[in-house]
Every structure is written in C-alpha cells, then in structure tokens.
Amino acid sequence: MDKKRLKKYISNGIFIAILALLLFVPSAKALLLQGLMQVGLFNPDVPSEKNITQPSLDLRFKDQNGNIVSLDNLKGKVVFLNFWATWCPPCLAEMPSINKLYEQHKANRDVIFIMLDADGNFEKANGYMKRKNYQMPVYQMASSVPEQIFSGSLPTTVVFDKQGRLSFQHVGPANYNSQKFTDFIEKLRKSDQ
Template identity: 40%
Template sequence: MNRDKFSFKSIPGWVYTLAIFGLLYATGLHTEVLGGAQRLLLATGLKNADVPTQTEPATPATLTATSQPMVGAGFQMTDLDGKLVSFESLKGKVIFLNVWATWCPPCIAEMPNIQSLYEKVGSDKIAFVMLSVDQKSREKVKKFIEKKGFTFPVYMPASGLPEAFNSPAIPSTYIISPAGQIVAQQSGMAEYDTPEVIDFLQKLAK
C-alpha cells in the first residue's frame, strides 16, 4: 500500500504565517516587528504631523491674558526616578506631550523621530513630556527607554489622566502653548521631525 510522503510543500502558506506570528507574539517581539514596519511608513512622508501654519509668539501679555486655566491643571506625574512632577509646573513653556505605551507598535514606530525632534529643538522654553500609560512598573518602562537609547524626558501618571488628554487612540500628541492651551493635536502615529513642526515649536517658544 502506497502512502503519501509528507512534504513541507503541502503545508498552506497561511500556516507558516500563523506560526511566525505566533512565535513573535510568544516572544514579545511582535510589537518591535510591527513598529519597525510602521516606521518605514513614516519614512515615506505620508504621515507627517499637522501643525498650524501660523503662530503668534508668546509674550508676557499673552501668558497672562487668558482667563482659562491651564489644560491638565492638577495633573501629577512621576519621572523614571520616581520624582513627583506637577504638570502645571511646566506652564510658561511650550509643551510637546506624547501619550504612549511600550506595547503599542505605532508608538514605538514614531519614537525615534520624536527623539530626533527633541535633539534639534532642545530649549529651556520647550518641554517634552513622553507620558507612558503602561500598567508595567516604572522600572520596566525605564529599562525599555534605556535599551532604545532615548534621552527625552519620560513620565508616568501619578493621578488620573486629564480628560483633555484622554484620547481613544494612542499614540496621541498634544502641543500646548506657553499660556497652557492646546494649539495642535495628533491622534495616531506621525512624523514629527519635520521643518514644519520644528518651525512651529520654535516660533511658539519665542
């Protein structure tokens, strides 16, 4: 009696695909792989961040003229060393706030270009707040950041996330004026290391 010999060629392609994704998921590498693929999409320039084309430089008058409280007033954060930081302590600066998580592939995809932006616009008038909403411990988030070699400031919530920053999608990014108001917002991943974003932040900080 003849028996059909087993052949890998007889296995459907979808089985291989499923096995690969299963292995990546089991090892925790799926986030990195998907993030890398999405990083290639950002490199095409198709997902550049949208910012207003005109800004008015901040002046002492504009800093005090608004009767509205600062967005996120009362919000408390901790840095990766455990130091408590009040979000309101950043008022008077331009704030680049990015809400992210280590398990989020689009977050990982855009972080290198945010690091590049941070290096280019370094200023005591511009504050970066990379806000991790991970349920992981602070030490695990710290190890993730150190492994990637990122140097921008990273924080974790120490109180409830303000409604203004409670987006249904992450990553979400907010640019906040020195007067404490949101002047640009982006839901989903984007390329921030662009001349338009750099110019917008620098003009806003003047």
C-alpha cells in the same frame, strides 16, 4: 509535485509568515510603520494658524524619583507631551522621530518633553529607553487626565504653548521630526502670546 506548484506553496508560505510576523510581533509592526513614516505617511497635521484652546487643566506628572511636576509650573515653556507604552507598535514606531526632535531641543530650556508611560511601569519604560539609547524623560500621571487631552488611544501627542494652552493634539503615530513640525515648535517657542 511539479516545480510550479512548489513555488506557489513556498511563496504563499512566505507571505503567511510575513503576515503573521506583522500581526504578532510588535517590533516588526513598528518597523513597518517607521518605514511608512519615512516615505511621508503619518505626518502630523500642524495647524497653520494659531488654533489654541484654553482648557482649565490641572495636570501633574511624576518622575521615577517621585518628583511631581505640574503643567502650571511649566508655564513659559513649550511642553511636548506623549502618551505611549512599550507594548504599543505605533508608539514604538514614532519613538525615533520623537527622539530626533528631542535631540534638537534637549539643550533648549524653553522646550520640555514629557513621555508619559501608560503602563505605569518605570522599570520597563526606562529599560526600553536605555536599550534604544533614548534620553527622553519618562513620567507617569500624578493627576487625572481630562478626556479632551487623552481619550485612551495610544499613542497620543499634545503640545502646550508657553501659556499652558493646548496648541496641538494628534492621536496615532506620526513623524515628529518633519521640518513642518520642527517649525511649529520653534514658532511656539519664540511666541510670547
């Protein structure tokens, strides 16, 4: 076999191996998506004006100790709510940016993060958080979820303002550590309306 043909077989083999890695290894796919987020793709579309709807929501969340928190009890706080799963590469890809946003606001009592594990497996979800050194609190749903909030696509992120009104919704991965999104959270946090 000549060298030219051998090089072609090797390069095709490497391409197929990389493609298979991206298709079948969730962490590899997540790493690729993280890289795309770093170059500016997958930025959330933050509303420039107040585009707030007022659904009647009775959302309740359960932590690993069985404590129930309701959206109604969180009025007066901005609530960042993320539906995710450990097997979901786009979810894993956006986690570093969510963690950076969380780190910016964790000492601020006006901003609450609720990471909703779609699998319903606290052990697996908290294990992932611990391995990655993330301190974000993991919850499960303790009530039904209206389709206007979560249609089943992962990841889905919603933000409620201090009055409990839906202020932001994004389906798919996004870089939540962007300056535009940080400014959006700060605007909601400082708003009294």
